[in-house]
Amino acid sequence: MRSHLATLPPGSRVLDAGAGEQRNRAFCEHLVYVSQDFCQYEGTGDGVALQTGKWDTARIDIISDITAIPSPDSTFDVVLCTEVLEHVPDPLAALRELARLVRPGGTVVLTAPFCSLTHFAPYHYASGLSRYWFEKHLADLGFTSIQATPNGGWMDYLAQEVWRLPWIGRTYSSKALGWVALLAAVPMLGVMRLMKSTDRGSSELLTFGWQVVARKA
Known part of the structure; x- marks a missing residue:
């Protein structure tokens, strides 16, 4: 994420969807950074499994559902969505919305677990997504040059x-x-x-998650 953001031209418009505490903001000082979140998780959730204790979303720019972000089509050069899709009841609907917001020639940068413990409950709807989920649905939405990199094996x-x-x-x-x-x-x-x-590709069986970059045609 950090290395990809560093390559973007100064002034590029970036949407950080599901930004939470905006940890990506520090890597976007040369960019026009806009954050979005639904701002309903506060750190304790329902008290089950892994929780953060505290969670500060006071500085979020756009408060909305990730499937209905109030911005025009093709508004952003880059859309980020990091460790969010497992917390969305309908991740495909979220992906469609992110695809709508990125301009032709722009990119989406996505990360999500392939396998994870329950966290941020009750806002945890999937244990993870496979590379084939990203490749299938991004291609269907008109994205090319889809690069999926595993995080660990x-x-x-x-x-x-x-x-x-x-x-x-x-x-x-x-x-x-x-x-x-x-x-x-x-x-x-x-x-x-x-x-x-001597690992020869065990990530094809199990990985922490996938880091995906794709360009909109």
């Missing part, structure tokens, strides 16, 4: 979940058993690190 994802064992035990089972499970898994983590060094 099978070994990375499994190692992350193994390291969560103490927290999982403390939260959902037994704190002591969580630590015992982690200690038992340490040798396996070492083997997985060796496997990672």
Whole structure:
């Protein structure tokens, strides 16, 4: 995301859809940055699973549903949507709206998990999306040069979940058993690190998520 934004000509208009706390704003100082969010999540959600505790959307420019953003067609040179689509009841409707807003020749930059734990509940409607979802629907919406890059692979994802064992035990089972499970898994983590060094594309099975850049024809 950061490297792509750095390549954009100064003054390009950028929409950050589902911007939340606007973490992308820092990379857009040379651009005309506009943020959008529905501004209903405040950090605690329904108190289930992973929550942030606090979530500040006070500086959002456009407060609206992501499927009905009040801006004219072809308004933006670039539309960003990072880690948002899993929180939208109808992600395809959101994608159609983002496609409407980007000008011909402009780009969309999208990231979403392929597999994720429940977070920001109750605003969590999908555990993730595959590269084929992006490739199929972006092509149908008139986008070309669709580049989908995986974030990590099978070994990375499994190692992350193994390291969560103490927290999982403390939260959902037994704190002591969580630590015992982690200690038992340490040798396996070492083997997985060796496997990672010779990884031949395990991301086709499992990845944290996909980073997608596509150009509108």
